[in-house]
Amino acid sequence: DIQVTQSPNSLSASVADRVTITCRTSEIISNYVNWYQQKPGEGLRLLIYGASTLASGVPSRFSGSGSGTDFTLSISSLQPDDFATYYCQASYTAPYIFGQGTKLEVK
């Protein structure tokens, strides 16, 4: 199975900061990476698919990049609603593996 490693595990930041979360896969998977947001007590919300395509309704401050084995999720100017946990997910082939998550907290 493909291994997925996210970093950092947690991140402290302030409103208006720019933050970046990274995701590394153990195999080359082209751009088959997706990013999700999860708030406490809620399900996952799709943010980015195909490494860089913004899902419908997602604010443009979110962006994704990367190809091969290294991928990033960036939030250009943090808003209060963005403090949550973020997961990357490799989707090249089953089984579809999620990263362990990055918890974004208020500094």
Place this chain on the structure above:
Amino acid sequence: QVQLRQSGPGLVKPSGTLSLKCVVSGVSLSSSNWWSWIRQSPGQGPEWIGEVYHSGATNYNPSLRSRLTISIDNSKNQFSLQMTSMTAADTAVYYCVQRTSGHWSKFFQQWGQGSLVIVSS
């Protein structure tokens, strides 16, 4: 608007069988989507369980394959999960999810509300 509404027991006895159903509205199960089950144990990242296509074809997580049956009923626009030999390690929130494919992409687009399943006697 696509909606997934799941149902099933919240408590399962050790060694018992979990049965969950997911009713889909806003899209036909016969569309070009796979229909997945994903779970998330407390404090952990999500784990993909398996998926079914409208033809009945399935893909399962190898780590769970021997315990799984995922089936589909196109006439009722619903799909189901059965997982046998449940243990405390299977305690989690279970989600039914629509998996969509696009150009150079496959992603989990629409999620059910989640069902907390506790394995306990």
